[in-house]
Amino acid sequence: MNHRTPQQATASDGRANDGGGPTAAVRLEGITHEYGASGGRGRSSGDRTVTALQDVSFDIQAGDIVGLEGPSGSGKSTILHAVTGLLVPTAGTVELLGTDLTELSDRKRTRIRRRHVGIVFQRFHLLPSLSARANVALPLVQAGIPRSTRRERAETLLEQVGLGDRSTHLPGELSGGERQRVAIARALVTDPDIIVADEPTGELDTATGDDVLDLLTDIGRERAVLVASHDDATLSVADRVVTLRDGRVVSNAG
Amino acid sequence: MSLRRAAVRLRAVVGLAFAQLRRSPGRTALTVFAVMLAVLSVTLLASLGVGVVETGEDGLDNAGRDIWVSSDPVDPSASGTENPIVGAHAVSAEMTERDDVSSASPIAMHDVYIGTDADDLERTPAIGVHETHDEFDYEAGGGFELDDNVTEGERPPEPTTEELLLDPDTAESLGVEVGDTVYIGTSRETAQNHEFTVIGITGYYSQYLGSDAATVPLTDLQAVAGTTGTDRATFITASVEDDADRDTVAADLDDEYAAYDVRPSDEQIGAMAEEQPLILASGATLVGLAIVGGIVLTVNLFALVAYQQRDELAALRAIGLSRWVLAGTIAVQGLVIGILGGVVGLVATPLLAAALNRLATSVIGFEALLQTPIEVYLIGLALAIVVGTVVALLTGWRAGRYARIEQLEG
Numbered sequence: 001m002n003h004r005t006p007q008q009a010t011a012s013d014g015r016a017n018d019g020g021g022p023t024a025a026v027r028l029e030g031i032t033h034e035y036g037a038s039g040g041r042g043r044s045s046g047d048r049t050v051t052a053l054q055d056v057s058f059d060i061q062a063g064d065i066v067g068l069e070g071p072s073g074s075g076k077s078t079i080l081h082a083v084t085g086l087l088v089p090t091a092g093t094v095e096l097l098g099t100d101l102t103e104l105s106d107r108k109r110t111r112i113r114r115r116h117v118g119i120v121f122q123r124f125h126l127l128p129s130l131s132a133r134a135n136v137a138l139p140l141v142q143a144g145i146p147r148s149t150r151r152e153r154a155e156t157l158l159e160q161v162g163l164g165d166r167s168t169h170l171p172g173e174l175s176g177g178e179r180q181r182v183a184i185a186r187a188l189v190t191d192p193d194i195i196v197a198d199e200p201t202g203e204l205d206t207a208t209g210d211d212v213l214d215l216l217t218d219i220g221r222e223r224a225v226l227v228a229s230h231d232d233a234t235l236s237v238a239d240r241v242v243t244l245r246d247g248r249v250v251s252n253a254g
Numbered sequence: 255m256s257l258r259r260a261a262v263r264l265r266a267v268v269g270l271a272f273a274q275l276r277r278s279p280g281r282t283a284l285t286v287f288a289v290m291l292a293v294l295s296v297t298l299l300a301s302l303g304v305g306v307v308e309t310g311e312d313g314l315d316n317a318g319r320d321i322w323v324s325s326d327p328v329d330p331s332a333s334g335t336e337n338p339i340v341g342a343h344a345v346s347a348e349m350t351e352r353d354d355v356s357s358a359s360p361i362a363m364h365d366v367y368i369g370t371d372a373d374d375l376e377r378t379p380a381i382g383v384h385e386t387h388d389e390f391d392y393e394a395g396g397g398f399e400l401d402d403n404v405t406e407g408e409r410p411p412e413p414t415t416e417e418l419l420l421d422p423d424t425a426e427s428l429g430v431e432v433g434d435t436v437y438i439g440t441s442r443e444t445a446q447n448h449e450f451t452v453i454g455i456t457g458y459y460s461q462y463l464g465s466d467a468a469t470v471p472l473t474d475l476q477a478v479a480g481t482t483g484t485d486r487a488t489f490i491t492a493s494v495e496d497d498a499d500r501d502t503v504a505a506d507l508d509d510e511y512a513a514y515d516v517r518p519s520d521e522q523i524g525a526m527a528e529e530q531p532l533i534l535a536s537g538a539t540l541v542g543l544a545i546v547g548g549i550v551l552t553v554n555l556f557a558l559v560a561y562q563q564r565d566e567l568a569a570l571r572a573i574g575l576s577r578w579v580l581a582g583t584i585a586v587q588g589l590v591i592g593i594l595g596g597v598v599g600l601v602a603t604p605l606l607a608a609a610l611n612r613l614a615t616s617v618i619g620f621e622a623l624l625q626t627p628i629e630v631y632l633i634g635l636a637l638a639i640v641v642g643t644v645v646a647l648l649t650g651w652r653a654g655r656y657a658r659i660e661q662l663e664g
């Protein structure tokens with residue numbers, strides 16, 4: 001077990017390296033979460049709490065694509081929230097590159113998310129008022145990276161996802177598949193170690209969905225990817241699928 | 255280095271805010287319009303509040319007198335029985351003899367009966383003054399000036415000038431014009447004994463009494479009222495020499511005339527205002543309502559602006575932008591909308607105030623009911639820009655706090 005403090009874990013470049021065996025990119029250890037308990041730790045639950053997760057543990061190594069499967073309400077979203085640091089589970093630890101997110105402040109979790117996690121949403125969530133290029137460059141704003149550098153990085157990524165000629169288009173002028181590719185480019189712009197995708201093909205037709213999955217597989221070679229989906233085709237690109245039922249892991253198989 | 259980063263972030267925040275505003279020009283225009291309404295509600299209501307308070311004070315201000323001498327609480331609608339200063343001309347003459355007083359003259363107030371037919375008379379307050387002046391703003395005709403300055407000498411028991419000024423309403427209801435003759439008396443029975451010529455029409459005194467009022471030469475009014483002998487007046491007003499200090503002279507006079515209340519003019523305004531708590535309360539309430547109403551409108555507006563962008567804010571938060579950056583984009587939108595709406599509102603204020611004043615003049619006879627001192631504009635501008643930006647920043651900050659993926663899945 002790795003018990004480093006967040007300070008040690010995020011020293012210098014923020015990436016973990018304890019000199020021992022490979023650190024998992026993501027490690028969930030005994031995660032339990034109850035909604036209605038104000039989402040925080042140490043709060044007693046009332047009668048109306050709903051247990052979303054119960055003792056969930058699994059990890060993802062760099063280079064792994066892990067699928068997250070289960071019906072609605074099985075706890076997929078809660079796991080994505082926990083991994084991205086948008087939520088602190090009631091019990092258990094969430095380690096990202098060796099740093100336990102549950103011990104960090106909201107601000108520090110935001111910083112870790114910005115540096116190490118890229119998120120791809122089902123509904124893209126691009127800013128309609130900004131061009132594809134500006135949308136991709138957005139996560140770099142917080143780091144205070146100058147505009148010319150932001151543009152350069154965004155254009156390179158748009159080239160990589162096959163949208164080099166669409167960089168000045170507004171999201172409204174792009175197809176669903178193109179928008180999702182812009183969103184993937186945005187998720188990659190900070191060069192994250194972990195990509196979290198929530199139903200990435202949910203809004204796309206099969207052929208477009210396949211293109212997006214190819215792209216995800218491609219970028220997944222060097223990173224840890226966690227994909228939540230109902231869709232078998234989407235889950236088929238995963239090296240391993242974690243199946244959830246009523247907040248518990250019922251299978252964790254390759 | 256970190257300063258440079260902050261500058262880069264600030265620039266991006268401003269860019270984001272403008273992009274959001276440009277994205278929905280219709281919504282932006284409506285928001286600007288709403289801020290303009292909030293500003294106008296503040297400036298116009300506050301103008302009305304200021305105007306209500308100042309309308310009561312105007313008559314005193316315009317009289318240009320430095321010192322007011324009265325006795326007992328002053329009631330502007332006082333009738334003949336409440337002219338408490340006895341021997342007013344003698345007191346005035348005594349005061350005028352002082353080196354530091356340039357002039358002093360009494361003012362009397364009586365309720366009189368006036369009419370063209372001795373059997374059909376109207377009751378109206380009358381102000382007895384020694385002279386009229388330019389501020390009277392005559393609608394027709396002109397004023398009067400008594401021949402002799404105020405002296406202690408004998409005054410005739412009968413009216414000598416036999417002229418008066420009427421306010422426009424009384425003139426209209428009596429059906430008289432400049433040059434016509436009217437009966438005047440302090441009772442219906444005595445009115446037929448005195449015939450005066452109408453020499454001018456003016457709303458000067460009715461403006462600050464809040465009711466119609468006739469203006470009559472002082473000695474004539476005393477003669478009509480039968481107070482020539484006791485020489486009664488409601489006030490004595492005095493002007494001090496240019497090199498004299500008003501407050502010092504007032505204090506001296508107060509010691510010398512212990513039976514009377516001697517006040518500098520601004521205190522006198524305060525003393526009269528105390529007699530009109532309702533007017534003061536109304537004015538203050540209007541100003542208070544204007545500010546509270548404007549703030550509530552603005553808070554609601556920017557809470558809505560942030561609410562409408564909650565999905566975008568949630569996405570930005572999820573991809574790692576800080577709450578300050580999110581709040582900043584909303585705050586900059588608030589600032590831009592506040593400046594635009596504020597400027598439009600301030601430009602529209604004098605135009606609308608003038609239009610409302612015209613309406614007020616024609617309907618209720620008060621002139622310049624809405625007054626727009628610089629403070630009114632400052633309050634309006636502060637509301638639009640400061641309140642707008644602060645509220646936008648706070649609502650943006652709150653919106654960032656609740657950003658969750660759930661919101662992004664809806």
